[in-house]
Amino acid sequence: MSETGQPAPSEAFDRDQQRRRKRLAVLKTAASAFNRRGFANTSMDDVASALGISKPALYQYFKSKQDILYECHLLAVQHGEAGVEEGQRTRGSGLDKLLAYVGRYMHGFFSDLGSCAVLLDVYSLADKHRAEIQKRRDGVTDAVEGFIARGIKDGSIVERDAKLTALFIFGVLNWMLVWYRPSGPATPAQIIETFVSLLERGLAARASVLIESEPKL
Amino acid sequence: MSETGQPAPSEAFDRDQQRRRKRLAVLKTAASAFNRRGFANTSMDDVASALGISKPALYQYFKSKQDILYECHLLAVQHGEAGVEEGQRTRGSGLDKLLAYVGRYMHGFFSDLGSCAVLLDVYSLADKHRAEIQKRRDGVTDAVEGFIARGIKDGSIVERDAKLTALFIFGVLNWMLVWYRPSGPATPAQIIETFVSLLERGLAARASVLIESEPKL
């Protein structure tokens, strides 16, 4: 009926496809620069010349500089929320749920977006956007604290302040955005394995992980 | 001999003293704002009105906005270096040295400067200052990695990548600057205790800490 009648624009190089790819390239380039040098220290001209185009070309894909930042934050918070869902889905102790969250979040962070996400510079967002991001972040924080509180109750996590423990974990995770470069020496898999086991040993009430390595001497 | 002959300006209200106190107030106010909202989002007018004075008054104490940032970074890196010295002074395993570093750093962070330190926005520094700060930070990083490597060798730290482990720790420590408020619910002592024991358990080859809590069930 109301279909526009286009014969499914076929091939891999139709207009919209290209447009989306270019848009993503802008997002990635900008995010990388934002993470490296900071949002305010990155001009739109910087982003443009990094892509080999001129500034106004950027405005075909994003309404404003803040809009780019907003989408970066959206991606980051979506990964957080995906991690929370993973934790809720996971059957087991509070610790199991927590580690499921951490694993899912890190996996998302590394895989699908190089490092499009930004965490700092929330304040650079327009009030309306900032409120939304803050609220969704708070949701993630609450859920993670919930996993920890549950773990403390069920005995899988050694007794400790749930809020402080959450801040400990967020520190580890958020700092990745500052130092991680896809070109760096460590592979995502190594990073995930190291960090998860550091957290697991630090939190676990039972020293289950100790088994895997014989004591030296 | 070459003393200026002033009869030691006596009391608590001599000129220089007041000046230094005002200067410190500027530094603390600015640093707090920088940490909260970011360097670029904080105008000199903001800082001034937070102190109840006008912008040009600030320029009596600091040459430029960047100068304030530079001193914040100096304070931060000095605490890092003090931690490294503490670690080097400490006799014992690599783990002991590492934990001495962490403890000293956190203690310095909380006590003497509320939160004057800034870590992000290194890029907002002038090139010359940035180079210095980066270099000194690299020194701290190397030393911490050294503690970890030593701990891996002497068996006090469970085998793991020293660089990644250092990044894990720096994440925890650096993120404090973002969330810590002196007015917050947790006391510095609680935070130090919780974080140090989380790190110790995560890193230690022997589960020495387990002794302190009876297994539940």
Add this chain to the structure above:
DNA sequence: ACCCCTCCCTACTCGCTAGTAAGTTTTCTT
């Protein structure tokens, strides 16, 4: 009483950059 020094104010300048206007090249359609 006078001067001078410190401190701080109001009222500017000037550079930098986000965003826009208007024209040009490219690319798809028919």
Add this chain to the structure above:
DNA sequence: AAGAAAACTTACTAGCGAGTAGGGAGGGGT
């Protein structure tokens, strides 16, 4: 081939904020 739409360019505008000029108030020394 013609024409229209999309993509991108150069050349601007406008506003924000760091830093400054220059003046005024207060206090301590002589």
